[in-house]
Amino acid sequence: MISFVKLPARLHPAHRETIPSYLSRLAASKGVTAQSLAYDMGVSFKRIINLDEDALSRLSKWGALSAKELHELLSWTGESVGNIRLRLRGENFVSRGLRNPIVRGCPLCLKEDVKSHDGDPAEAMVMRGDWQFREVGLCLHHSHPLVELWVADYPSERYDMGARLNEILPALMAGKLDKQLQAPTAFDRWLDDRLEDARDYTWLAHHDLYAAASFCRILGTELLRLDPQAAANGCGLDMQARARGFEVASKGEPSILAALTTLMQSATGRNQEIKAALGHLFYKNISTASLHL
Numbered sequence: 154m155i156s157f158v159k160l161p162a163r164l165h166p167a168h169r170e171t172i173p174s175y176l177s178r179l180a181a182s183k184g185v186t187a188q189s190l191a192y193d194m195g196v197s198f199k200r201i202i203n204l205d206e207d208a209l210s211r212l213s214k215w216g217a218l219s220a221k222e223l224h225e226l227l228s229w230t231g232e233s234v235g236n237i238r239l240r241l242r243g244e245n246f247v248s249r250g251l252r253n254p255i256v257r258g259c260p261l262c263l264k265e266d267v268k269s270h271d272g273d274p275a276e277a278m279v280m281r282g283d284w285q286f287r288e289v290g291l292c293l294h295h296s297h298p299l300v301e302l303w304v305a306d307y308p309s310e311r312y313d314m315g316a317r318l319n320e321i322l323p324a325l326m327a328g329k330l331d332k333q334l335q336a337p338t339a340f341d342r343w344l345d346d347r348l349e350d351a352r353d354y355t356w357l358a359h360h361d362l363y364a365a366a367s368f369c370r371i372l373g374t375e376l377l378r379l380d381p382q383a384a385a386n387g388c389g390l391d392m393q394a395r396a397r398g399f400e401v402a403s404k405g406e407p408s409i410l411a412a413l414t415t416l417m418q419s420a421t422g423r424n425q426e427i428k429a430a431l432g433h434l435f436y437k438n439i440s441t442a443s444l445h446l
């Protein structure tokens with residue numbers, strides 16, 4: 154009688170997963186650390202998180218990734234374009250908009266990953282690429298705000314996802330990272346659609362995502378100053394600011410011009426401050442030379 158050895162199933166990348174997350178899960182599935190797996194592959198951990206071409210080709214081989222899967226992982230990780238720019242989901246970002254010592258995520262997503270898996274939790278917990286963008290404030294799947302998971306200055310520590318997730322696992326599973334749920338705003342849905350498949354039916358479709366999302370927050374922050382009562386209720390200030398800015402900016406130039414005129418008229422003595430906050434993005438991305446700030 155022929156007996157068959159049961160081979161472990163191939164580890165598939167999850168939706169929106171990043172390269173460091175996949176590497177950590179692949180390592181956990183083999184019962185080793187990410188550094189050990191990299192060593193076995195013949196590359197350093199650092200070269201993988203730096204997305205070195207040879208290192209990625211080895212990771213592909215070890216994970217039996219298709220070209221499409223590797224491309225998808227890279228698109229959610231963000232690849233360097235020059236010194237200070239990154240490309241994520243086909244959009245250009247200023248590096249600091251994506252790379253930050255503070256790593257955030259949705260605790261409910263991570264808990265769900267753990268509960269839906271029988272083995273090592275580190276094999277199941279997926280770090281999603283959209284969590285990196287600082288203007289993403291909410292997980293749309295759970296309506297849960299993104300929370301700080303860990304802070305690490307050095308990329309080699311920050312992107313050792315399995316090790317960091319194991320450190321926070323007891324607090325995560327005990328619900329200590331959970332926050333109050335928040336209803337998604339139109340801004341949250343718009344941003345998620347743009348990242349998912351570049352869908353955008355608003356005027357902002359003509360502009361870079363990074364600039365457009367930052368502009369919404371800055372404009373909204375200024376508008377909320379005029380409405381302290383609205384600013385005082387409910388969800389976080391940044392979330393409200395983005396929603397308020399989006400409400401105006403998504404409708405296009407006449408709407409933005411009207412809002413800016415109101416701001417200029419109401420903020421005596423603060424015009425220069427407002428101009429400084431909005432001017433760069435405004436002049437760079439929105440052609441409104443007619444507005445004399």
Ligand SMILES: [Zn+2]
Nearest residue numbers: 259262292295
């Ligand atoms: Zn979630």
